Amino acid sequence: MADLLQQLLTSPIGRQITSTLSVPIPPELRRHEPGQSLAHGPVLVLAADGGAVQGAVTELLTGAGVDVVDEVTDTAAEPAGDGRPQRFAAIVVDATGITRSADLAQLHDLLHPVLKRVLPSGRIILLGRPPEDADDAHTRAAQRSLEGVVRSLGKEARDGTTVTLVHVAAGAEGDLDAAVRFLVSARSAYVSGQVLHVGPAPSGACDGIDWERPLAGQVALVTGAARGIGEAIAEVLARDGAHVVCLDVPAQGDALQRVANRVGGTTLQLDITGDDAPQRVIDHLRERHGGVDVVVHNAGITRDKSLANMERGWWDAVIAVNLTSQERMNDALLDEKVLNEGGRIVCVSSMAGIAGGKGQTNYAASKAGVIGHVEALAPKLAERSGSINAVAPGFIETEMTAAMPLISREFGRRMNSLNQGGQPVDVAEAIAFFASPAAVGSNGTTLRVDGQHLIGA
Ligand SMILES: NC(=O)c1ccc[n+]([C@@H]2O[C@H](COP(=O)([O-])OP(=O)(O)OC[C@H]3O[C@@H](n4cnc5c(N)ncnc54)[C@H](O)[C@@H]3O)[C@@H](O)[C@H]2O)c1
Numbered sequence: 001m002a003d004l005l006q007q008l009l010t011s012p013i014g015r016q017i018t019s020t021l022s023v024p025i026p027p028e029l030r031r032h033e034p035g036q037s038l039a040h041g042p043v044l045v046l047a048a049d050g051g052a053v054q055g056a057v058t059e060l061l062t063g064a065g066v067d068v069v070d071e072v073t074d075t076a077a078e079p080a081g082d083g084r085p086q087r088f089a090a091i092v093v094d095a096t097g098i099t100r101s102a103d104l105a106q107l108h109d110l111l112h113p114v115l116k117r118v119l120p121s122g123r124i125i126l127l128g129r130p131p132e133d134a135d136d137a138h139t140r141a142a143q144r145s146l147e148g149v150v151r152s153l154g155k156e157a158r159d160g161t162t163v164t165l166v167h168v169a170a171g172a173e174g175d176l177d178a179a180v181r182f183l184v185s186a187r188s189a190y191v192s193g194q195v196l197h198v199g200p201a202p203s204g205a206c207d208g209i210d211w212e213r214p215l216a217g218q219v220a221l222v223t224g225a226a227r228g229i230g231e232a233i234a235e236v237l238a239r240d241g242a243h244v245v246c247l248d249v250p251a252q253g254d255a256l257q258r259v260a261n262r263v264g265g266t267t268l269q270l271d272i273t274g275d276d277a278p279q280r281v282i283d284h285l286r287e288r289h290g291g292v293d294v295v296v297h298n299a300g301i302t303r304d305k306s307l308a309n310m311e312r313g314w315w316d317a318v319i320a321v322n323l324t325s326q327e328r329m330n331d332a333l334l335d336e337k338v339l340n341e342g343g344r345i346v347c348v349s350s351m352a353g354i355a356g357g358k359g360q361t362n363y364a365a366s367k368a369g370v371i372g373h374v375e376a377l378a379p380k381l382a383e384r385s386g387s388i389n390a391v392a393p394g395f396i397e398t399e400m401t402a403a404m405p406l407i408s409r410e411f412g413r414r415m416n417s418l419n420q421g422g423q424p425v426d427v428a429e430a431i432a433f434f435a436s437p438a439a440v441g442s443n444g445t446t447l448r449v450d451g452q453h454l455i456g457a
């Protein structure tokens with residue numbers, strides 16, 4: 001969907017006007033392309049005292065062909081010899097050893113001298129410990145402080161640079177491959193100001209993985225695949241090697257077939273709110289594919305109106321499509337053991353489910369419910385070496401958002417640290433990350449893909 005305002009602002013005349021009026025110009029974000037190197041420059045890996053993961057991160061990045069730097073070279077030592085300071089595609093700081101508020105000053109000392117050396121579309125990644133796992137109050141406070149740093153730095157970053165925090169649970173020090181690769185790469189272009197939790201993965205989760213096609217040989221089901229975010233999810237999962245079963249309502253049959261043809265997948269036409277929908281999905285997956293490895297609950301609708309003016313039917317429709325259908329389908333998938341061992345479920349929630357939205361009591365209820373559902377089912381999935389997670393998109397450029405009134409649309413689009421709406425592919429990349437076999441240590445979590453929307457934590 002063309003963002004006309006962005007085109008205007010970035011035209012030569014538009015630039016002149018915006019600089020006079022101090023209107024922020026949306027930066028062009030670097031996005032993933034097959035075969036692209038993980039990082040578009042050297043990655044600086046630093047550690048505060050007592051850091052437990054610097055070595056593992058250096059090793060995994062080096063193994064991925066990244067030029068890792070562990071100390072800042074001065075101007076004269078700059079490799080290109082052109083007298084300019086060395087610049088970095090990403091700065092990773094191991095802050096797992098920070099256990100006292102006084103230690104936080106090390107973050108200032110490590111980051112302050114290098115923040116202006118980050119390339120456009122750069123990454124700043126802090127690695128910490130989950131505060132709730134801390135043994136004492138000082139450690140918990142100090143680790144919680146990292147969130148404040150990341151959320152603020154995300155708002156200060158420029159030129160498409162994103163800032164994220166990874167909570168590394170005890171025992172997960174060697175299981176950071178998928179998370180670090182996702183966050184360093186262009187796949188996480190629209191993820192900023194967020195915390196990603198990584199727990200210990202079952203041994204061998206990364207063994208023999210082809211990082212370009214991590215889903216090779218797997219079957220994935222995507223609901224709402226005929227257009228918008230669902231279409232992009234189907235494309236990205238197919239790119240990553242999966243056979244994609246594209247599901248949508250019969251009225252979208254032609255569009256659905258076009259998507260399936262393009263991604264080399266197959267179609268399943270049904271309304272997910274139908275009484276027999278879970279059984280039909282189960283039968284289809286069992287008979288045609290012998291099971292399923294990845295299930296993405298993306299189909300969703302809005303019926304916005306203030307609660308005072310909302311008909312009961314609008315409430316019911318939104319809850320039925322966005323939440324109840326996911327619950328029914330997941331119950332059936334787990335009860336009938338159609339989800340293969342190690343299987344992944346990824347549910348699409350929304351920023352509205354976290355921060356609420358005017359005229360969206362029904363929608364926000366459904367999307368907050370998705371987060372609760374994911375948290376509740378996580379232990380069941382872990383028993384099967386699998387995972388269930390949610391992504392919460394902010395403003396994404398689709399037909400759903402194109403239908404919004406102009407003023408709300410422009411506000412929605414700009415109210416984030418990257419000053420622009422996200423693309424469907426940004427949500428799809430986050431889903432592909434959770435679907436990857438190597439990301440199994442992340443379970444029961446919700447990741448916002450919203451360019452760090454200015455509302456909501
Ligand atoms: N676009 C955004 O900014 C945004 C933001 C936050 C969350 N989301 C969520 O992302 C998901 C996709 O959004 P989108 O913008 O691509 O929407 P969209 O309206 O463009 O596409 C949704 C798809 O779901 C299908 N669908 C709807 N009801 C269905 C049903 N009962 N059975 C089967 N399929 C059904 C539709 O036919 C359509 O193809 C939704 O869950 C939405 O709530 C979107």
